[in-house]
Amino acid sequence: MVKVNVMKEMTGIIEEKTIEPEQFCEYIGNTIKVHGSIYKIRKMSGFAFVLLRTKRDIIQCVYGEEFSSFSLSEIVEECCVIITADVVKEERSKTGVELRLVDVEVLSRPVMESPIVINNKKVDTSIENLLNYRPITLRNEKERAIFKIQEGLCQAFRTYLTMQRFTEIHTPKIVYAGAEGGANIFQLDYFGKKAYLAQSPQFYKQMMVGVYERVFEIAPVFRAEKHDTSRHINEYTSVDFEMGYIQSFEDIMQMETGLIQYAMRYLEDEYHYELELLKVKLPKVSEIPTIRFMEAKELIANEYHREMKDYEDFEPEEEKLLCEAIKKKTGSEFIFVTHYPTKKRPFYAFEDPEDQEVTLSFDLLFRGLEVTTGGQRIHNYDMQVAKMKERGMTVESFESYLMMHKYGMPPHGGLGLGLERFTSKLLLQDNVRLSTLFPRDINRVTP
Amino acid sequence: MVKVNVMKEMTGIIEEKTIEPEQFCEYIGNTIKVHGSIYKIRKMSGFAFVLLRTKRDIIQCVYGEEFSSFSLSEIVEECCVIITADVVKEERSKTGVELRLVDVEVLSRPVMESPIVINNKKVDTSIENLLNYRPITLRNEKERAIFKIQEGLCQAFRTYLTMQRFTEIHTPKIVYAGAEGGANIFQLDYFGKKAYLAQSPQFYKQMMVGVYERVFEIAPVFRAEKHDTSRHINEYTSVDFEMGYIQSFEDIMQMETGLIQYAMRYLEDEYHYELELLKVKLPKVSEIPTIRFMEAKELIANEYHREMKDYEDFEPEEEKLLCEAIKKKTGSEFIFVTHYPTKKRPFYAFEDPEDQEVTLSFDLLFRGLEVTTGGQRIHNYDMQVAKMKERGMTVESFESYLMMHKYGMPPHGGLGLGLERFTSKLLLQDNVRLSTLFPRDINRVTP
Incomplete structure (x- = not known):
């Protein structure tokens, strides 16, 4: 009799290594991983705000030379990443926390910058462009x-x-x-x-x-x-x-x-x-x-x-x-x-x-x-x-x-x-x- | 200024006069109205079982000359009706009750009998017929x-x-x-x-x-x-x-x-x-x-x-x-x-x-x-x-x-x-x- 070479049994459970925004509050004081796309990088002097787009939220993360172990030049907008971050209580934030970026793993990079700016409050273009570039403009x-x-x-x-x-x-x-x-x-x-x-x-x-x-x-x-x-x-x-x-x-x-x-x-x-x-x-x-x-x-x-x-x-x-x-x-x-x-x-x-x-x-x-x-x-x-x-x-x-x-x-x-x-x-x-x-x-x- | 001739304001509430099968048990000992299609009439001696097809159920009703005030000949299968019935406790029934037909209001009648018998346990016909007569055979x-x-x-x-x-x-x-x-x-x-x-x-x-x-x-x-x-x-x-x-x-x-x-x-x-x-x-x-x-x-x-x-x-x-x-x-x-x-x-x-x-x-x-x-x-x-x-x-x-x-x-x-x-x-x-x-x-x- 031939042995059935079963590779693996599927059980319906995915081992998630990243945390969803709804759970951030449970991790205050800890270091977590979160995945998402880099929506916007706002450079300030000595630090930067990095906005991460997740399934439903835009998460504000802080990059700082004193606590981030990578160079800001390693990421660009629309990179898909897994960030490692320290969770700090921050009541003004929608998620109740601020994420301090420790490290980043880049999963993919865009080949070029989008010809239409999608990460402002509003996509400022004609309806024609808005629709022509739908796969991108919808990311706004x-x-x-x-x-x-x-x-x-x-x-x-x-x-x-x-x-x-x-x-x-x-x-x-x-x-x-x-x-x-x-x-x-x-x-x-x-x-x-x-x-x-x-x-x-x-x-x-x-x-x-x-x-x-x-x-x-x-x-x-x-x-x-x-x-x-x-x-x-x-x-x-x-x-x-x-x-x-x-x-x-x-x-x-x-x-x-x-x-x-x-x-x-x-x-x-x-x-x-x-x-x-x-x-x-x-x-x-x-x-x-x-x-x-x-x-x-x-x-x-x-x-x-x-x-x-x-x-x-x-x-x-x-x-x-x-x-x-x-x-x-x-x-x-x-x-x-x-x-x-x-x-x-x-x-x-x-x-x-x-x-x-x-x-x-x-x-x-x-x-x-x-x-x-x-x-x-x-x-x-x-x-x-x-x-x-x-x-x-x-x-x-x-x-x-x-x-x-x-x-x-x-x-x-x-x-x-x-x-x-x-x-x-x-x-x-x-x-x-x-x-x-x-x-x-x-x-x-x-x- | 012209008066707005508003006929009626819609409030989102329909005044239902009929009862759904899930509520039958609350009406034991009472007379209720139920609407549906006559699915099957099974004549016995001196009485009859009348099966009523509702949204999801087939309800067994009993017609009896001593308590029903209408003639059984007034209804045929696939008539759409509102029945008036006495609710009697009956544990063997799925709904927990038996409905004794008191009266019937016929809302509509079929023009003719379906060429395919749809009210047996199974529609006994070819797949061609089953699909050709889909609007009717689905009533099974x-x-x-x-x-x-x-x-x-x-x-x-x-x-x-x-x-x-x-x-x-x-x-x-x-x-x-x-x-x-x-x-x-x-x-x-x-x-x-x-x-x-x-x-x-x-x-x-x-x-x-x-x-x-x-x-x-x-x-x-x-x-x-x-x-x-x-x-x-x-x-x-x-x-x-x-x-x-x-x-x-x-x-x-x-x-x-x-x-x-x-x-x-x-x-x-x-x-x-x-x-x-x-x-x-x-x-x-x-x-x-x-x-x-x-x-x-x-x-x-x-x-x-x-x-x-x-x-x-x-x-x-x-x-x-x-x-x-x-x-x-x-x-x-x-x-x-x-x-x-x-x-x-x-x-x-x-x-x-x-x-x-x-x-x-x-x-x-x-x-x-x-x-x-x-x-x-x-x-x-x-x-x-x-x-x-x-x-x-x-x-x-x-x-x-x-x-x-x-x-x-x-x-x-x-x-x-x-x-x-x-x-x-x-x-x-x-x-x-x-x-x-x-x-x-x-x-x-x-x-």
């Missing part, structure tokens, strides 16, 4: 804080929906038909057949309501929109949920209100460092007012003496003005606009039984921008087929979508929230790209 | 349990990685170049330019190691492989992590071992119902053995008297035999195979300083199938450029990828785990499609 303290906050939003959304008994699903992004209609869809050669990139998980999340009643997904969606604006990107992260057995489409808005309330509390508790760094003032969300679409149109027209042109949609300027007016009148930076015209909503939107010109749908506007679209969906098979025929759609092409209606569906609805737009508005940015890790737009597919 | 108790377990895996993976200080990221799926090389990539017309669907988040997660040191992403990836086998699908959910400042490539395997250990405990704690239902026996993962690729090849050749043909890769049959042999010898259903030949690994794989013919890489095999590929990556700019040139690659095309190496990167590595494959092997299935919600393969892009 404030840049990376943006995406920690985005992580916090995701975690909060998932936790809240899980507590509300939603099931997490993974639906396909290569699809046989677009859910949102229109030409804004990327086409793909799928082994000689036509296929598309999903504009939203709409069809699938509805199907899954028939299975789990409440489902959610946080995943990429793709829109082939040719707009080149500060609020459009062609691939974004959509926070989608869909829920069955609703008593009214207001249940969906209540759920979203609870979701956002929870997320704001969560950021406050878990992302205090990044909120401080970016000077974020979280919006108040104890309640969110609602207004009907037509009343919102009238309000804007009257309040700002504007002529109403488009009766079926908002102009971007109108969204801004509406938010301004609502904030002035109610204090809320969020507003649910409800009852959008049937003409402008997709074929699965549920019409208001009291007025078929409008749907039981809504958008959520936040600081001047639409961040969510949602509503009740048609759950009755005959009603859905009739509406599709009315719109001249080929019912047969949607056979697998209509299967759920045919074999029984509860009243249901849901929404999609754009994660990057939401983050961007939360941080008071003027361009959604600033909250997109690697944005895709009509001119950009790199890095 | 056991079918939907599969994806609850998958949800549990995801939750566990995320929680563990977050505890280990990984940052969650969202990287683009529309990309300018493939990370894995080869022709297995979907091409896209991106506003008149060529773009591709990401085969993995490889480039991006490496870049983000320079930012956060440890990152992870659970997201779709796309492989244009023409294989039509039980283990290939063309879109799958990849659990990716990447970590910096590793001391050895073994750190990555240790991290994965810890991850899987945590996930198994988590399923045991939180998904007991589904594990029971599907009769899942969780594998033991207190340690996972490792074996070098060439030694594994020899072991299989000797143990099973097979001729060794391919010296650079495993045949699928060899993966099965290796797992069988390892289980026999060590009891482990997992095996890390390490040191894969350099020729067969991508251009970013780190070569073993002691033998450049092999890389510091690994696969994790589980019950006969590769479920993870991982390894250490090249972090040195000159080394990476040299290797790309050696392979005849156009270095200029990878400018934005190489930016991180140029401006400094720590030693790092990571892995990708196929969520569907892992689920499928955990459940002892013989086809990965059975653990894929809506599979995409060379012949299937619907539903």
Whole structure:
């Protein structure tokens, strides 16, 4: 019998030789090792401040000729190192300690200096450069804080929906038909057949309501929109949920209100460092007012003496003005606009039984921008087929979508929230790209 | 001044009129309302069992002419209903109670009966039908349990990685170049330019190691492989992590071992119902053995008297035999195979300083199938450029990828785990499609 030459058994334990910032206080008076990148070297006379970038923190270390056993010239910014340092109590520091550099082991060195200065308070360059040099500019303290906050939003959304008994699903992004209609869809050669990139998980999340009643997904969606604006990107992260057995489409808005309330509390508790760094003032969300679409149109027209042109949609300027007016009148930076015209909503939107010109749908506007679209969906098979025929759609092409209606569906609805737009508005940015890790737009597919 | 006609303020609270199964015990002796779908009606003489499908449970209700105020003919299977029922203590029931049906409100009715019986213990049909009727067949108790377990895996993976200080990221799926090389990539017309669907988040997660040191992403990836086998699908959910400042490539395997250990405990704690239902026996993962690729090849050749043909890769049959042999010898259903030949690994794989013919890489095999590929990556700019040139690659095309190496990167590595494959092997299935919600393969892009 052959012997199994097992090299080593993995046990799940990594022997760490370095200390994390959270543990520094336990080591006062001791010498420790810490790993990280040299973020900034600030030379003074006879000593220097060396800032070390770790997973989440920027740690201030002190280099001094009398206690450091190496030459400062051995390190440059963006070197990856393991430092050996004495831990000294220092109450003014965030970690509660000061690290006095004793020695340094250089693990790697940059080949050259970055053409863009990344270690100032802010990366001072054009948005083009900021995005072209994304792998480097994200190393800036404030840049990376943006995406920690985005992580916090995701975690909060998932936790809240899980507590509300939603099931997490993974639906396909290569699809046989677009859910949102229109030409804004990327086409793909799928082994000689036509296929598309999903504009939203709409069809699938509805199907899954028939299975789990409440489902959610946080995943990429793709829109082939040719707009080149500060609020459009062609691939974004959509926070989608869909829920069955609703008593009214207001249940969906209540759920979203609870979701956002929870997320704001969560950021406050878990992302205090990044909120401080970016000077974020979280919006108040104890309640969110609602207004009907037509009343919102009238309000804007009257309040700002504007002529109403488009009766079926908002102009971007109108969204801004509406938010301004609502904030002035109610204090809320969020507003649910409800009852959008049937003409402008997709074929699965549920019409208001009291007025078929409008749907039981809504958008959520936040600081001047639409961040969510949602509503009740048609759950009755005959009603859905009739509406599709009315719109001249080929019912047969949607056979697998209509299967759920045919074999029984509860009243249901849901929404999609754009994660990057939401983050961007939360941080008071003027361009959604600033909250997109690697944005895709009509001119950009790199890095 | 115009009055803001606020309809209603959303407060985040939904007034629920129905009770969830977890609360049934609090209502013994009372009459409650519960919503759900009629899963099965089992007529007996003078009474009937009515099974109600709720978010996660199948609730047994009793219909009896003496206490039910409606006719059983008013309901059919897959009706969506709100039942009114008396709660009676019943210790043999999972919920601890029996529900005696008093009344029923029908919210919706199926148009016709499903052509496939979904409410038996098992959906007894071909895999083709199972997948063609996915929106309906997933309503089966056991079918939907599969994806609850998958949800549990995801939750566990995320929680563990977050505890280990990984940052969650969202990287683009529309990309300018493939990370894995080869022709297995979907091409896209991106506003008149060529773009591709990401085969993995490889480039991006490496870049983000320079930012956060440890990152992870659970997201779709796309492989244009023409294989039509039980283990290939063309879109799958990849659990990716990447970590910096590793001391050895073994750190990555240790991290994965810890991850899987945590996930198994988590399923045991939180998904007991589904594990029971599907009769899942969780594998033991207190340690996972490792074996070098060439030694594994020899072991299989000797143990099973097979001729060794391919010296650079495993045949699928060899993966099965290796797992069988390892289980026999060590009891482990997992095996890390390490040191894969350099020729067969991508251009970013780190070569073993002691033998450049092999890389510091690994696969994790589980019950006969590769479920993870991982390894250490090249972090040195000159080394990476040299290797790309050696392979005849156009270095200029990878400018934005190489930016991180140029401006400094720590030693790092990571892995990708196929969520569907892992689920499928955990459940002892013989086809990965059975653990894929809506599979995409060379012949299937619907539903």
